[in-house]
Structures are given as C-alpha cells and as structure tokens.
Amino acid sequence: MIVKKFVFIILFINVVFLNTAIAQKDIAVDNIIKKYPKSFNTTEKLAERIQKDFSSEYDKARAIFTWLALNMSYDTKTFLNPPNPKVFTFKNNSDRDKQIQDYEQEMIKKAFRTQRGVCEDFSRLYAHIGVLVGLKVQIIQGDAKTLLNDIGRKRLYSNHAWNIVKIDGKWCLVDVTWGEGYFDYSRKAAIKHFKPIYFDMDPKYFFAKHFPDSGNYLNFKLSKETYLNGPLIYDKMMEGDYEILSPESGVILAKEGEKLFFKIRNLSEFNNISCTNENGERFEISNLKEENNILEFEVLYKKNKGRFITFYRYQNALASFKIIAK
Template sequence: MITRKIAFVFLFLNFLNLSYSQKYNAIDSIVSKYPNFADTEKLAERIQKDFTTEYDKARTIYSWITLNIEYDAKKFFNPSVPKSFISKDPTEIDREIKKYIDNEIKKTFRSKKGVCEDFSRLYEQIGTLSGLNVKVINGDAKIDFNDIGRKRLYSRHAWNVVEIDGKWILIDVTWGEGYLDYKTKTTVKEFTPVYFDTDPKYFYALHFPESEYKNLKDKEVYLNGPLIYNQTIERDCEILMPKSGIVTANIGDEILFKIKNLSEFDDLYCFDDDGQEIEMFDVREKNNVLEFEILCQKKRNQFVTLYRHYKAIASFKIISKQ
C-alpha cells in the first residue's frame, strides 16, 4: 500500500512537471509568432490580451525578450562613459535619470540589443505596463573559475524580481538569452528557460544583491561556494558535499563528493583546468544521492569540473597544502 502511494506521488509530480513544461512550450510558441511591435506599450497590450494570470504574463515577457533581444557584446567590451547628472534640484535629477533610462529602453527595444542593465530595465517596463509589480536588482554574479573564493563583490550585473500572487520570484532574463564567449568576444544565443522563476538556492549561488553586501556571513558562503551551471539547475542537482567550493587537501587525500538527483553513472566525468581527466572511484548511489571520491594529485592549486554528457555541472577550487 505504501509503495503504491509513493508511486502515485511520483507519477503525480511527473504529470505536474509535464503539464508545466507543455504550458511553457505553448506560451513560447505563441510568443515566437508575435509580429514586430512599434513600442513596449503595444507589446504589453498584446500580452494582456493573450494572457490573464500574472505568472503567464511574467513568463511571456521572459520568452519575448530572450527570443528577440541579443546581448550586445560590443557594448559590453567597449562600455561608454557613465552618464552623470548635476543639479541643485533633486527632483530635476530624478526627472533626468528617468528620461535617460526611458531613452535607453527605447534604444534596446528598437535595436534588439543590450547588456544586462538594458535587459532588466526592459523587462521591468514591459512588466509594469502589463500590470505586474517588477523590480530591477543590481549586484554581483559568478561566471567563471576565478569567482570561486573571490575576496570582493562587484556590482556588475542586473536581474529582476517579480511579484506573483503575493510571492516574489527570481528572473535573470539576460542569462536566459544565451551567454557571452569571452574568447571570441561574441554572443552565443541560446534560449535557456531555467532562469525564469529559479529556485533561490541555485539563483543565489550565482547572484548576490547589493542590498546584502553588508551581510558578511552570506557573502562568505556565496563567494566561497562552487560554480554551478545550467544543468545543475535543470536537473535539481543539489551539491551536498563538499560543503564549500574551496577544498583544502594534501597530495593523495581523498575528496568526497555527494550530489543529489544525479544517480546515473554513465557519461559522468571529472576534468581539471588543464583538461586532464581525473579518476572518480568508489562511485555509488544511495537514496538518490551519487557519491564518489577523487584524489588530490597536484602540488599547485587547481580547479576541477564535473560533467555529465559533457555538460558542466559544478566547478571547485582545490587548494593543495603542499
């Protein structure tokens, strides 16, 4: 009887996941057929005509921006001089700032290009016009190996929070559009749905808001945490061990890994930052948690990355004591 109940729960959850997936696909399909709009007002009118719930509207805006706006690599690598506003009247400064932001949003909408600040502001404006409560959040983001164990926070990224039925959800529409190839300095456009309504435990592993910069405890956990990737979020691969993204070990020490929801052993690999494969031994699965060890083999500090089907899951920094 218990087995049947458990089986029913799994089937029910799978049905819900499939239903949500089908619903998202339906929304994305509708949005992909949208014509060109003269301005954000016209787009918002169409969204309100086609969708009624706050959640569907929020998802629609995410889909529209990720499908239609491209990350501006040229603007990122060649940023303009920051705009300054000078006036003895604070109200006048506020007006000038609003005017400047509105013009930047119009540029992004018309050119179909922008950087994270442009993406998040555009999302905010379309969301507000569609009747949603949307905010732009500025803060730090982790994007590569060198961010593991970094000492400082940088305000170099922007994202959104949206209130849905009284609850705030997390959205990074910039990362949903694709990613930046730093070697070629070009944008790789790749629709990525996982940054819409992302689970906070994964979102805040990669984002840290300015409002929390004085929170030293959470700041340390964030900066010292592992670097996770899209597949981690897609598969809900919660990293239980190591507890930190920084592992201190002697040569020959065994380093234990435990990852939830990663029970398949096939096509699982570990590589260091030199591209050399690292042997994973004593691999076993226990209660839907994959466990294995690797050896600390080098005298210098190194980064190791776990892959499944050659898609990255998580990276760690191993600090050698010798």
C-alpha cells in the same frame, strides 16, 4: 515504515505532476510568443499584444521573458568597452529624479529599437513592459558568478542586473539576460541560446550564481561567504535539479594524493560522469556508489593537475570547485 514510503511516493508523484504541468504551460506560452513579430514599433504595442493573448500574471510574466530572450541580442561591444557613467547636473532632488527618469526612458526606447543591450537594458525592459501589462516588477543589481576565478574570491562586485516579478502574490526570480544566452570569454563573443530555466528559478540555484547588492531577498539575509565560497554551478546542474551534498564549500583544501569525497543528489549515471581540470585533463574517479538517489564517489587529487576540477555528465559541465594545496 510502509506508510512513510507510501506518503513519500505520493508526494513525489505530486511534485512530478506539478512540474510537468508548469513545463507544459511554459511551452504553450513560448509557442504563442514564437509566432509574434520579431520586432514591434513600441513597447506599448508589444504589451497590448501580450494583454490580448494572455490573462494570468504567470503567463504575462513568462511571455515578456520569452519575447525578450528570443528577440534581444547581447551588446558585446558595450560589455567589453563600457561607456563612462552618465553624469547629471541638477538644481534639486526633484530635478535630479526627473533627469534620471528621462534618461532611463531614453535607454529603454533605444534598447527596444535596436534590440541590443547589456544586463541593465534587459532588466529595464522587462520591468517596463511588465508594468505596462499590470505586473509588479523590480530591478535588482548585484554580483554574478560566471568564471572559475569567481570561486573563492574575497569581495563582491555590482556587475549584473536582474528582476523579481510578483506572480499571484509570490515574488519570482527572473534573469532575462542569461535567458537570452551567454558570453563566451574565450572567443569574446555573445552566444545566443534560449535558456528558459532563468524564469522563476528556484532560489537555491539562483543565489548560487547571483548576490544582490542589498544582501537580502524578501527580508531574508543571504550569506556572502556561502555565495563567494560556493562551487560554480552550470545550467545542466540546475536543469537536472542536481544538488551537491558534499563538500559543503566550493573551495577544498587537499594534500597531494588525497581522495576528495563528493555526494550529489539526483545524479545516478555512473558511466556518464567525468571530471577534468581547467586544461581538460582527467582526474581519476573511484568508489562510485548510489543509494537513495544520491551518487557518491571519490576523486584523486594531484597538484600537477591545476587549481580547478569540473564535473561533467554526458560532456555537459555540472559544477566546478577550486582546490587549494595544503
């Protein structure tokens, strides 16, 4: 038993040191990028600067992410009033491909010049600049979960775009759009707020909020049902590396007055956990206890409190669940 504990401690220390080293590397790259001009005449000029300052694939991939996230702005007008899809008239497949390629290059130049865009523009730019600095990058389209009503919905939408980039032989997940900030639906406004967690994000978190059109990631089939029925998790959940162990679904069936049981790994601050409905009214939390770095507690369900419950730590949202009355 002592040997097992010792091995666990060694592994834990190694993980902590590894995460610290990666964080320090990211900060070093970000600090260099923050000194870059806010705009460049061409994507080639930005790529040349990145090539000059960074040699590793990881640093180049991070540098592109950080520059775009810091200097691009989300195009609220286009998001709220999307233009009609581009229609191509072509003679043959070769002509079609040429027209699509020319159109995408035009969109890349426009987004880079205006420094505004929606997710398609962010992902196109990331891929384009990535190729210029010698990286392998792909654009992925799929579904994104951002709202309470996304919990437990029945179908997928193709409403978002992101990237995967190959770094030292490993494909990494990148969402520059969400790294730039977020959209406040209550104010119908884009809020600029750099969120570095959306670079090289752990797949277990990434695919709780993203689902590719193909339904696959690196030949691994993802579960549509798990994604759609999963809880809505927020940035602080991922930043803290918290993991929901119970319930297994984000959709909970409950009776009036029933106590709902929750278990969350890596969460331990008893006095800083709260739970509210969609209107900000508090739920009663009871039977809090912690064991082996897992916080357990119960929430008393009341029908008049609405359909959703959200957990907070220090008033920062962690995760939301949908309650269906039995």
